[in-house]
């Protein structure tokens with residue numbers, strides 16, 4: 001117990017902060033990166049005042065049941081968001097690509113950190129990239145976006161579902177469960193596994209998921225002190241790019257179980273955004289791109305989403321949304 005007169009506790013009690021995270025190796029790496037960045041940005045912050053609190057989310061706990069049974073949206077974020085709203089933690093660290101496009105009332109994404117390499121990597125037992133896979137090879141992935149784009153390039157391939165975190169999936173591959181798997185290169189780099197990639201796929205071949213490679217920090221919308229503390233961690237170009245990609249996703253009412261890809265690049269204050277919506281077997285692919293001032297990124301993303309939506313037609317979209325609701329797959333857990 002502390003009281004107002006015990007100054008030894010002033011910083012940890014009155015100014016200390018708790019960072020919430022999931023417990024997977026990648027999530028922990030990301031939470032520690034945020035902690036390090038906070039300590040570097042605020043030399044007055046005492047290291048023992050910044051604590052990492054680990055949560056087990058539904059998505060982590062249940063790996064063997066269809067998503068629809070567990071309840072889809074926010075599977076990896078709900079426990080952290082409840083803890084934020086209750087004041088048990090002050091901020092939560094996420095892979096932005098796992099976050100729904102609309103947040104619970106009272107919460108906000110306060111900072112997008114500088115993005116790591118956004119590309120997908122192929123890890124193939126045959127070495128090399130997609131072209132080097134033998135005819136009819138089996139690729140393990142639970143991501144509909146990866147499945148659809150892969151089949152668009154190579155209709156002869158067979159896709160099987162692969163769930164579990166990065167390490168689990170690499171073990172399954174080593175055990176011969178598939179010829180190859182796909183992972184976000186960012187996650188592999190962060191976990192020191194970059195050398196396992198047999199090819200890093202160009203973005204025009206396999207367009208990344210919206211916000212892939214970007215870590216974000218969520219906090220209470222009315223917690224101005226936390227916002228001020230997180231402000232120095234934000235990267236301006238990443239913020240614009242990710243806002244555009246997420247607006248594209250929102251305009252298509254997409255989530256992590258719809259085959260939607262988007263990637264924005266910023267240079268000289270201009271943004272160039274490419275967006276793609278696919279059918280599950282990759283035979284249908286609707287794509288468009290847009291350029292404009294980076295300061296308009298969210299509006300540009302939204303309008304690109306509307307344009308791709310118009311190309312695809314509402315029937316196609318309704319069908320894809322259905323699959324997202326009912327399918328048993330999900331973009332892999334980390």
Ligand SMILES: NCc1[nH]cc(CCC(=O)O)c1CC(=O)O
Pocket residue numbers: 095096097098182183184185186187211212213214215331332333334
């Ligand atoms: N959906 C799982 C997930 N969420 C974030 C990453 C990787 C890191 C990132 O994109 O920031 C991954 C793993 C993967 O797709 O291979």
